[in-house]
Amino acid sequence: MRTGIKSGLICTVILVAAGQVFAYPPDNAAVLYYKAFLIMEEPNATDVNLLGQLRKGEIGVNDRIRHCLESNRKAIKEIVTATQIKNCDWGLDISEGLGTLLPHLGKFRSCAKLLGADGAVFAEKGDYRTALERWLALCEMDRHIGEDTLVTRLIGSACDSMAFDYIRGVLPKISNDCEMLERLRVRLADISTRSPSMRAAIGNDAAVWSNSLNKEGILDVVHNSDLSREDQNKAELVLRQQDNNDFCIRVVEYYKQVISRMQIAYDLPYPEAKQKLEEIYKEAENTAREKPEAVITKVLLPATNRVLTIDTRNKTQFNAVLAGIEIYIIKIKTGKLPDELPAGLPKDMFSGKDFLYAKTGAGFTLTGQGKDLDKDIVQKYEFKVTK
Amino acid sequence: MNERNEKWLDEQLKKTIDSGKVKFDSEQWKQKYSAEYQELISRAARHPNVQRFLWVRPLVRVAAVIAIVAFVILLTHRQSDKRVEPTVVTFVEDRSPAMMMSRLSLMLAYNRGGLDAVDEQSKKAFKLLGQKNTNVSIGELLNDKNGKQPGKKDL
Numbered sequence: 384m385r386t387g388i389k390s391g392l393i394c395t396v397i398l399v400a401a402g403q404v405f406a407y408p409p410d411n412a413a414v415l416y417y418k419a420f421l422i423m424e425e426p427n428a429t430d431v432n433l434l435g436q437l438r439k440g441e442i443g444v445n446d447r448i449r450h451c452l453e454s455n456r457k458a459i460k461e462i463v464t465a466t467q468i469k470n471c472d473w474g475l476d477i478s479e480g481l482g483t484l485l486p487h488l489g490k491f492r493s494c495a496k497l498l499g500a501d502g503a504v505f506a507e508k509g510d511y512r513t514a515l516e517r518w519l520a521l522c523e524m525d526r527h528i529g530e531d532t533l534v535t536r537l538i539g540s541a542c543d544s545m546a547f548d549y550i551r552g553v554l555p556k557i558s559n560d561c562e563m564l565e566r567l568r569v570r571l572a573d574i575s576t577r578s579p580s581m582r583a584a585i586g587n588d589a590a591v592w593s594n595s596l597n598k599e600g601i602l603d604v605v606h607n608s609d610l611s612r613e614d615q616n617k618a619e620l621v622l623r624q625q626d627n628n629d630f631c632i633r634v635v636e637y638y639k640q641v642i643s644r645m646q647i648a649y650d651l652p653y654p655e656a657k658q659k660l661e662e663i664y665k666e667a668e669n670t671a672r673e674k675p676e677a678v679i680t681k682v683l684l685p686a687t688n689r690v691l692t693i694d695t696r697n698k699t700q701f702n703a704v705l706a707g708i709e710i711y712i713i714k715i716k717t718g719k720l721p722d723e724l725p726a727g728l729p730k731d732m733f734s735g736k737d738f739l740y741a742k743t744g745a746g747f748t749l750t751g752q753g754k755d756l757d758k759d760i761v762q763k764y765e766f767k768v769t770k
Numbered sequence: 771m772n773e774r775n776e777k778w779l780d781e782q783l784k785k786t787i788d789s790g791k792v793k794f795d796s797e798q799w800k801q802k803y804s805a806e807y808q809e810l811i812s813r814a815a816r817h818p819n820v821q822r823f824l825w826v827r828p829l830v831r832v833a834a835v836i837a838i839v840a841f842v843i844l845l846t847h848r849q850s851d852k853r854v855e856p857t858v859v860t861f862v863e864d865r866s867p868a869m870m871m872s873r874l875s876l877m878l879a880y881n882r883g884g885l886d887a888v889d890e891q892s893k894k895a896f897k898l899l900g901q902k903n904t905n906v907s908i909g910e911l912l913n914d915k916n917g918k919q920p921g922k923k924d925l
Binding site for chain 2: 425479480481482483484485486488489490492532533534537538541588591603604607608609682684685686689
């Protein structure tokens with residue numbers, strides 16, 4: 384009897400352990416991403432160009448795109464599985480500071496482009512459900528890439544933007560399918576609650592830079608910068624002449640002062656933030672002419688100005704898609720497009736105000752009320768309605 | 771052979787082989803072929819010497835000088851451009867491929883040219899690393915381990 388119980392227990396333990404050992408997929412999405420990177424046939428420049436045109440709706444899926452996707456079928460499968468896993472640990476050694484290696488970023492971008500195009504192939508076949516799953520998977524990729532550094536955050540943000548471009552393109556095709564629209568609305572709402580923050584990424588970079596700006600760190604910055612060899616040599620000479628400790632302290636103090644002002648400016652409404660950031664940049668540039676310690680800050684300052692616009696543009700695009708979905712749902716429920724913009728819809732983030740709504744012959748448009756100052760245009764989103 | 775015979779032979783050979791320098795008697799020729807001579811004269815009058823005609827014109831001379839000077843300037847300018855080029859090469863190019871993918875390096879790449887610059891730097895690094903895309907099945911790996919030729923399905 385006892386032997387039977389013992390054997391039973393041992394068998395149970397073995398089975399449970401085996402289940403853990405051979406469990407698939409693993410509980411870390413990064414493992415599958417890295418696997419995909421290894422088997423991926425990276426799209427060449429022509430393919431990348433075609434994928435870009437496909438995303439903007441300038442071309443449809445052609446043989447070359449199909450071939451590119453087919454040769455990456457296994458890699459795409461791995462990426463899709465990875466996006467369904469909650470945790471993603473890239474194995475980055477953040478303690479290395481400035482030298483932390485981020486070798487996954489380039490490949491990650493290529494994977495995102497393939498995934499987006501794969502969704503377009505499904506959409507062309509009329510399988511909108513799978514197409515949307517692919518594009519929502521792009522948003523999951525954004526969550527997986529994280530906010531450890533500003534560069535990773537920007538790459539994640541580009542994934543989101545790609546997803547919204549594709550989703551907006553397919554909305555007219557599903558504009559009569561209330562159930563699909565409602566499901567999409569729920570999924571997008573869920574994704575928005577898990578959005579990594581650009582501001583947090585700026586803060587993370589700032590913390591790492593501040594801790595890494597010892598003499599070696601500063602030299603690293605100089606050598607990685609866009610300065611010519613001659614200027615690099617000059618900077619190196621200045622560094623050697625300065626009292627190391629004192630100079631490094633001054634570099635860090637000035638950097639911290641500028642970056643904290645930038646973070647405060649980042650939280651202002653878009654036009655004010657943009658103006659303030661511009662002022663801070665100019666000031667840092669002028670100071671760099673007089674004080675050697677300010678040169679390092681000038682080199683290291685993130686392109687916060689550009690980042691702010693990208694961030695605002697993405698949020699506006701996301702809000703436009705959400706607002707568009709709401710209007711489509713109203714149309715299905717009432718049988719016609721609303722005459723005015725319904726209350727409580729997501730806003731244009733450039734102005735902080737509601738979108739301007741207009742019915743057109745083909746459907747409707749949502750137009751922002753504030754200018755995208757980098758492109759010097761007001762963003763306008765068209766939504767067609769299938770008769 | 772006696773001396774007289776030798777002299778005779780020499781003269782015969784001279785007549786046959788070395789006929790000496792041929793002298794052209796133009797006056798005699800003009801008289802003999804007067805019709806052909808007149809024809810040549812009239813042809814020359816119809817087609818004046820173009821080269822001479824062009825070179826004599828001052829404007830043509832000036833244009834030729836300008837063209838030569840422009841060509842020389844262009845040549846020297848191009849060579850001086852080439853000499854300047856190496857000074858704008860940045861240090862980033864010389865870094866190890868792994869360090870080209872560091873946090874700092876990628877952020878500065880972004881500051882230089884946005885995400886396209888990050889893509890470019892990443893591609894360059896992988897190219898230097900020589901990483902090739904692989905799509906190897908377990909079967910192929912086992913074949914390789916067993917010392918079999920790739921592509922043979924002998925497991």
